[in-house]
Amino acid sequence: MTAIRTIAVDLVPLLPGGDNGGAKIFATHLVANLAKLRPQTRFVLLTQRSAHAELAALDAPNVSRLMVWDDGVILNDSPPLSRYRKAILRRISPYLPDRLHQALRRLLDPLSLSLPCRIGADLMFCPFTLPLFQDDAIPTVSVIYDLQYAIYPEFFTQHEVAERHQNFLRACRSSAAVTTISDFVRDSVLKAQVIADDRVSTVHIQLSQWLPKPDDRRSNDVLARLGLKAGEFLLYPANFWRHKNHELLLTAFAMARAAGLASHIKLALTGTRSARMEELANAASALGLEQHVVFAGFLVSDEYTALMHNCLAVIFPSLYEGFGMPVVEAMAAGCPVACSNLTSLPEVAGDAALLFDPRIPSRVADSILRIASDVALRSELVSRGLKRAEVFSNPRRMAEQYWEVFERAVAADRIRTSLSGLYDDGWASPLVTMNYRPGHSPRAFQVELFAPDWLPTPKIHLDVSNGSGKPVATHDIRAGQAMIVELPVSGRAGRLELRFSPTFRPADSLGRADDCNGDTRELSVMVKRVSIVENDTVTTLSPQ
Amino acid sequence: MRIGFDVSQAGKNKAGCGYFADGLINALTKQPADCEYVLYPSFGDFFFDSDNSQSFQIEQSHVSYGPRHRTIAEATSFWKAADLEQRLEGVDIVHANNFWCPRQPLEHVRLVYTLYDLSFLEEPGWTTETNRSGCFHGVFGAATTADWIVSISHATRDHFLRVFPSFPEERVKVIFPASRFSSFEQPDARPKCLDGVSAGNYWLSVGTIEPRKNHERLLQAYAKYRANGGRSMPLVLAGGSGWLMGDFSQLIAELGLSNDVIVTGYVTDQELCWLYRNCHAHIYVSLFEGFGMPVLEGMQCGAPTIASRSTSIPEITGNAAILVDPTDVDAIAGALALISDNRDLCRSLSQRARAQAQNFGWDMSAGRLLDVYQLAREMPKRLARRAMQA
Numbered sequence: 001m002t003a004i005r006t007i008a009v010d011l012v013p014l015l016p017g018g019d020n021g022g023a024k025i026f027a028t029h030l031v032a033n034l035a036k037l038r039p040q041t042r043f044v045l046l047t048q049r050s051a052h053a054e055l056a057a058l059d060a061p062n063v064s065r066l067m068v069w070d071d072g073v074i075l076n077d078s079p080p081l082s083r084y085r086k087a088i089l090r091r092i093s094p095y096l097p098d099r100l101h102q103a104l105r106r107l108l109d110p111l112s113l114s115l116p117c118r119i120g121a122d123l124m125f126c127p128f129t130l131p132l133f134q135d136d137a138i139p140t141v142s143v144i145y146d147l148q149y150a151i152y153p154e155f156f157t158q159h160e161v162a163e164r165h166q167n168f169l170r171a172c173r174s175s176a177a178v179t180t181i182s183d184f185v186r187d188s189v190l191k192a193q194v195i196a197d198d199r200v201s202t203v204h205i206q207l208s209q210w211l212p213k214p215d216d217r218r219s220n221d222v223l224a225r226l227g228l229k230a231g232e233f234l235l236y237p238a239n240f241w242r243h244k245n246h247e248l249l250l251t252a253f254a255m256a257r258a259a260g261l262a263s264h265i266k267l268a269l270t271g272t273r274s275a276r277m278e279e280l281a282n283a284a285s286a287l288g289l290e291q292h293v294v295f296a297g298f299l300v301s302d303e304y305t306a307l308m309h310n311c312l313a314v315i316f317p318s319l320y321e322g323f324g325m326p327v328v329e330a331m332a333a334g335c336p337v338a339c340s341n342l343t344s345l346p347e348v349a350g351d352a353a354l355l356f357d358p359r360i361p362s363r364v365a366d367s368i369l370r371i372a373s374d375v376a377l378r379s380e381l382v383s384r385g386l387k388r389a390e391v392f393s394n395p396r397r398m399a400e401q402y403w404e405v406f407e408r409a410v411a412a413d414r415i416r417t418s419l420s421g422l423y424d425d426g427w428a429s430p431l432v433t434m435n436y437r438p439g440h441s442p443r444a445f446q447v448e449l450f451a452p453d454w455l456p457t458p459k460i461h462l463d464v465s466n467g468s469g470k471p472v473a474t475h476d477i478r479a480g481q482a483m484i485v486e487l488p489v490s491g492r493a494g495r496l497e498l499r500f501s502p503t504f505r506p507a508d509s510l511g512r513a514d515d516c517n518g519d520t521r522e523l524s525v526m527v528k529r530v531s532i533v534e535n536d537t538v539t540t541l542s543p544q
Numbered sequence: 545m546r547i548g549f550d551v552s553q554a555g556k557n558k559a560g561c562g563y564f565a566d567g568l569i570n571a572l573t574k575q576p577a578d579c580e581y582v583l584y585p586s587f588g589d590f591f592f593d594s595d596n597s598q599s600f601q602i603e604q605s606h607v608s609y610g611p612r613h614r615t616i617a618e619a620t621s622f623w624k625a626a627d628l629e630q631r632l633e634g635v636d637i638v639h640a641n642n643f644w645c646p647r648q649p650l651e652h653v654r655l656v657y658t659l660y661d662l663s664f665l666e667e668p669g670w671t672t673e674t675n676r677s678g679c680f681h682g683v684f685g686a687a688t689t690a691d692w693i694v695s696i697s698h699a700t701r702d703h704f705l706r707v708f709p710s711f712p713e714e715r716v717k718v719i720f721p722a723s724r725f726s727s728f729e730q731p732d733a734r735p736k737c738l739d740g741v742s743a744g745n746y747w748l749s750v751g752t753i754e755p756r757k758n759h760e761r762l763l764q765a766y767a768k769y770r771a772n773g774g775r776s777m778p779l780v781l782a783g784g785s786g787w788l789m790g791d792f793s794q795l796i797a798e799l800g801l802s803n804d805v806i807v808t809g810y811v812t813d814q815e816l817c818w819l820y821r822n823c824h825a826h827i828y829v830s831l832f833e834g835f836g837m838p839v840l841e842g843m844q845c846g847a848p849t850i851a852s853r854s855t856s857i858p859e860i861t862g863n864a865a866i867l868v869d870p871t872d873v874d875a876i877a878g879a880l881a882l883i884s885d886n887r888d889l890c891r892s893l894s895q896r897a898r899a900q901a902q903n904f905g906w907d908m909s910a911g912r913l914l915d916v917y918q919l920a921r922e923m924p925k926r927l928a929r930r931a932m933q934a
Contacts, residue, residue, distance in 0.1 A: 154674055242677075247684045251707060258709035279647065286688035286927055288710040319677075359668040359676060361707050 004410055006042045007034075008121035008138075012069045013128040016051045020128075021239075022325040023145060026181075026205050027127035028058060033399035035063045044119050046133070068115060069132075114138075123406055130167045131174055137435075137493060139176035139409045141402075144168070146181075146322030147188045148243060155242040169194060173420050173433070176409035179203045179402065181323040182344035193423065193521055201405050204348075205323055206398035210332035210389060211305045219306035226268065226294050228310075233266040233294070234368065235311035237304070237329070240276040243320040245340075245358055247283065252317070252364035254287045261369055267315075268294045268307060308333040313371045313378065316340060317358035324348045328392050331385030336378040338367040352388035354381060419530060419541050421498075426543070428527045432498040434541075440534050441491035446484055447498070448529040453480035456509040457502050460525050467495035477525060500524030545921060546580045547572075548610065548635035548653075550587040553642045555596025560837065561660055564696065564721045565641040571910035573604050579914070582635055584610040588644030589620035590678045629653055637917050639694075643678065645685030654920040657686040659695045659716075661834025661855075662703045663756060670756040670832075687711055691926045692916060694719050696835045697856030715926060717916050720859075722906045723841045725817060730845075732818035737808050738780065746806075747779045747880070748823035748847065750816065750838040753792050753807075757830045758852075758870050760795060765829075765876035767799040772877070775884050782808045782819055783838075820845035825883050825890070828852065829870040836860055844901040848893035850879045860904075864896035 009031055014024055035043050035058075042062050047055055048069035055065055114135035116124050124131060126142040134140070149156050149164040156164070172178060172195040179201050180186040186202045189195065223230060234253075238244040246269065253267050267289075271277060277295060284293040296307065308314070314330035316339035324345050330337045331352060339345050340358035349355065354377070356367040370377060421432035434445060451460055457479070464473040464487060477483055487496060506519040530542040549569055553562035573581060585597045597612050597619070610632075613619040625631060628648045632638065638646070639656040646655065662683065664676040671679075686693060687708040693716040695701040701716050738746070747766070751757045759781065766779050779801070796805050811819065820826060826842035827850045836857045842849055843864065851857050852870035861867065866883065868875040883889060 151673070152677070154677065248680065251684060251687075254710055255707065282649075283684070283688040287708070357668070359680075360665055362665075 004038075004041055004122045004406055006044065006119060006121045007123045007125055007406070008116050008119050008133075009043055009045045010124065010126045010128065010132050011045050011051070011055065012048050012132050013130075014047065014051045014055070016054050022205075022323075023128065025207065025325075027143075028055075029207050029395055030127065030398060030402065031058055031063070032060075033395045034402060035060050037396060037399045037403060038062075044121065046115075066119070123410055125406070126171070126175075129171050131171065134174055139412075140174060141177050141179065141405055141409050142171040142175045144171060144178055144180050144185060144189055146185055146320070147192070148320050148322070150188070150192075151320060152243055168192070173431070175199075176412060176418075177201065177405050179405055181205055182347055184344040184347055185322050194429075196424070201401070203398055203401045203405070204392060205325065205328075206392050206395045207328075208393060208395050210325075210329045210393070211308055212302060214306050214309040215302060218302050219310055222299070222303040222306045223310060226296055228266060228268060228294060228307075229264075230310040231312050232264055233268045233311055234313055234315050234372070235268045235270075235307055235330075235335075236315050236317070237270045237308070237326045238316070238318065239271045240274060240280060243318060245317045245319045246280050248358065248361055248364065249315065249317045250280070250284055250287055250289060250293065251361045252368060253293070254289055255361055255365035256368040256372075257289075257292070259365065259369060261372055265312065265372055266292050266294055268296055268311065270296050270299055270304065270307070272298045305333070308335060311335055313338060313381075315364075315368060315371075316345070316353075317356070317364055318345070319343075319358055321345055321348075327353065328389055332389035332393070334382050334386060336371055336381035337385055338371045348392075350384075350388050350391070352381065352384035422527055422530075422542055423521065423523075426526045426528060427521070427523045428498075428500060428525055430500050430503045430522055430524050432500075432527065434496045434498070434530070435493075436489060436495070436532070437493050442488065443491070443532060443534040444486050444488040445496065446486055446529070446531045446533055446538075447527060448482070448484050449477055450482045450526040450528050451477045451479050452526065455479040455525075456504045461501055463499045463501075465497050465499070467497075472496065482528075545578065545637065545917060546582060546635045547917060548582045548584060548632060548638040550639060550641040551583045551585060551600055552587040552591055552593060552596065555585075555593045555600055557593070557595075561642065563724055563837070564658065564660070567722055567724070567906045568910055568913060569602065571906035572913065573602060573607055575907070575910055575914060577914055579606065579917075581607045582610050583607060586611070586613040586616075586619040586623075587640065587642055588623045588646070588682075589616065590644040590682060591642040592616035592619055624648075636921055640682075640686070640690075643682040645682045645690060647685045647689050649689070650925075652925075654691045654925065655686075655689060656692045656694060656916065656920060657690040659683065659686065659693050659700055659704055659834075661696075661700050661832070662707065663832050663834065665703075665707060666832055667756070670754070689927075691715065691923075692717065692920050694913065694916060696721055697833075697859050699856035699859065700834050703855075712926065717912075719909050719912050719916070720904055721835055721837065721840075722904045722909055723837065723844050723901070724813065725841060725844055730817050731814055732821060733812070733814040734818050734822075735782075735808055735811055735815040737806065738819075741778055741780070741806070743822035744824055745777050746823055747777055747825060747827060748782065748819055748842075749779065749827045749829075750782045750819070750842065751828065751830065752783050753781065756832055759792070761870065761873050761876065762827060762829050763795060763799055763801060763805070765873045765880065766805075767801055768873060768877040769880040769884075770801075770804070772881065774877075774881060776804070777824055777884070778804050778806055780806045780808060780819065780823070782811050782816060784810045816841070817845060820847045823847050825850055825880075825893075827876070827880070828857070829868065829876055830854070830857070831870050833857055839865070840901060840904055843897035844904075846894045846898050848883060848890045849897055850876070850883065860900075862900050862903075864893065864900035866893070 014020060039062055045065045046068045047065050049067055052067045115133045116135045116138045121138055124138055124140040129142050129144055131140050149161045153161045177199050180189055183202045186200050189200050190197055236249060240246060281295055308330060313336045316327055318340050321344045327337055327339055327349055338354040339349055341355040354367050354371055356363045418435045421429045460477050462475040465471050475485055503522050503524050505522055529540060531538050531540045551565050551569055554566035585600045586592055611622055628646055629650050635653060637654045637656055641658045645657055664671050664679045668676050695716055695718050698718050701718055705713055749762055753759055796802055820842045826847035828839050829852045831854060833855050839851050839857055839860045849865035851861055851865050851867060853867040854870055866879050868879050
């Protein structure tokens with residue numbers, strides 16, 4: 001077991017207030033519990049200026065904050081190194097062992113090192129998926145929340161889809177390990193075929209307290225303000241994004257009313273005021289639901305908890321979730337829950353919710369009618385729900401699971417010279433990265449390439465650069481050709497990046513979708529073998 | 545009266561929905577009526593045919609064209625603009641035909657919306673999630689902002705009113721489509737892939753191969769009919785290939801029918817007409833239809849017809865076909881046996897089919913649609929007061 005002495009936690013995307021939604025609650029909880037679990041490990045939280053002060057709540061003997069981002073600018077507080085010192089360093093460094101070299105650089109020329117290196121981090125943890133600071137010598141663990149953009153691209157702009165996809169690919173390629181917040185998301189990640197299954201782990205979200213206890217006076221105030229009566233309204237706690245499926249819920253609510261739902265029962269919708277909310281409010285009026293649908297607008301947390309604790313039931317017809325935190329919140333609050341049976345929701349709800357297909361209005365309407373009229377059903381769901389919420393109320397267990405992922409990531413990283421961008425079947429993606437540890441000079445990589453003759457383009461170009469982006473070599477390989485590329489490297493740790501272009505997708509280029517089984521990977525050439533030759537020893541890294 | 549009419553799906557590569565707009569607009573523009581038509585080659589953000597947008601053309605004096613957009617982004621930007629009504633420049637009616645519905649409040653323009661079917665609410669797995677989501681978004685828009693709904697069958701109308709019980713039923717009108725075959729004198733041509741198969745000696749089923757069309761049960765019924773000693777006439781499946789074709793070939797092989805089932809793939813209108821005219825019978829056992837065009841086409845060509853009792857199909861067949869429960873393989877096999885050697889029954893069904901098919905026609909439908917437009921202009925908007933408040 002290798003000791004992880006320092007972990008850098010990238011909380012730069014964390015904003016003050018509620019803009020990060022559930023992800024912020026989860027991330028801060030996780031950090032607090034990790035710190036408690038591992039008092040011998042130092043946690044350095046990387047923050048942006050606007051949230052820096054708020055995160056003081058996490059300060060502890062082993063937790064410190066470092067502001068590294070201010071309105072788009074990366075901050076650093078080290079003075080620039082004089083040219084004289086830099087010259088000395090360059091003269092002596094070839095003679096120093098690697099670890100000492102690193103330590104000396106940290107002392108004398110910190111800005112030449114990445115920020116994680118400067119902090120002395122053994123691991124970089126990115127609870128908001130995309131690593132902002134990248135150093136290939138330091139293993140990264142990223143959290144992936146969902147791949148909604150891939151299933152519902154029409155709910156995003158083209159730019160957003162492209163950006164999210166690039167972020168996803170980067171997180172998978174540059175992380176030593178990735179965690180997902182549900183098995184559903186894990187399956188989606190694996191289907192994309194950009195990361196091996198032993199590098200993706202599911203760790204469910206766990207909180208010690210899912211909702212604060214309600215205050216009776218506050219509850220009465222907010223209910224009165226919104227025109228709601230305790231036990232006489234259904235609640236859908238969700239913002240007005242398309243995947244939350246509000247239009248279908250309104251349709252189903254109207255159907256339920258026409259089918260005999262008790263007339264006094266209202267539907268309360270949370271979610272901030274916006275053009276989309278206005279559109280839905282107009283639609284509710286057009287469906288004759290004006291008097292029965294309450295748009296609560298933005299709620300502070302004790303108003304939100306008041307609604308949760310006083311509703312008749314929570315209805316959750318979301319089309320897509322990565323986890324579904326509001327479902328667990330509702331169960332922890334003792335609400336009976338009727339929810340969608342798609343994506344991660346069956347996994348999270350277990351047998352403690354009434355499940356329905358959220359794409360079929362009559363099914364949603366039937367569930368509304370059942371839950372509103374059947375007292376015994378509600379009672380059963382409440383008791384199952386409280387038990388189910390317990391399953392997600394052990395944040396120490398979540399911290400332990402993350403710690404296991406961290407340890408495996410660090411250990412795996414120490415063992416191998418990492419090779420990324422190659423698939424198990426020998427195909428390469430457009431970027432193949434080879435990170436190598438210190439070793440004996442002279443040495444060279446041998447990369448055996450093969451370009452099948454049926455490739456869509458006659459020639460593939462290869463650019464090789466090192467970790468600083470400096471070009472090292474270029475090669476061309478023709479379709480139908482095999483070749484061995486020799487890439488000498490120094491004795492120091494470093495990185496080579498092999499970029500191939502053009503690329504192709506089998507499903508698009510070859511026009512035989514069924515033969516390719518819908519293979520939508522972006523591919524370049526085949527890499528038959530990667531070896532490193534040191535003195536006279538040949539160590540083959542791929543295939544393993 | 546100036547009528548804005550969505551022809552976005554009526555381009556060269558028409559799918560089912562496109563035939564409705566195409567058939568109607570051609571018939572409408574021929575009717576004597578004091579109407580001007582503004583045709584929209586692109587409409588909304590859900591469907592876009594860049595070829596059609598540039599090229600759709602009807603050459604008549606009272607027909608003009610709305611904006612021709614080069615990309616779906618341009619079309620979206622126009623059709624979702626807050627000032628859409630101003631941009632529509634004095635049309636009295638806008639008629640939506642591709643599932644998309646404008647949601648902006650329209651103070652004067654009457655919004656007429658064609659509703660084809662709600663199959664995506666019945667069984668979401670019958671289509672892609674993108675299509676389902678877009679179709680529902682459009683129908684919901686219609687339920688909240690359209691003034692009049694034109695439904696292509698009573699079954700669809702009833703389904704819509706069950707899902708949206710607050711929509712005034714008197715504002716949902718049924719206007720049937722008609723067959724794409726211009727007349728009973730439609731020229732035909734024998735398809736090449738039918739070599740070795742003689743006229744009158746094959747069963748026919750027309751339609752894309754997809755789960756909703758229920759080909760799996762049709763094959764099982766045919767296999768049962770043959771196993772029970774049924775006459776060895778091949779089963780011809782005509783129409784474009786749908787999805788799951790690989791599984792389908794495997795199913796045919798598993799049932800031992802590889803030598804008895806002919807999958808024609810795409811056929812031209814003329815070939816299709818020949819197939820209908822010369823089949824022993826046309827079998828259409830789809831699980832769910834908004835209308836069921838192949839049934840009407842077959843009947844128009846005099847094909848003795850076996851069809852499902854489901855959704856809208858009985859509205860087409862009346863008593864002129866043998867109706868079966870499409871989930872009952874034995875019933876389908878029984879119908880095949882009934883019809884296979886009974887010449888009199890075949891002749892009777894053929895005559896009755898032609899007669900029944902006379903109840904449908906584009907001129908008839910266009911006439912009814914003009915009545916709806918008149919009514920729409922005379923009556924107030926459905927939600928006049930609310931539209932102005934919003």
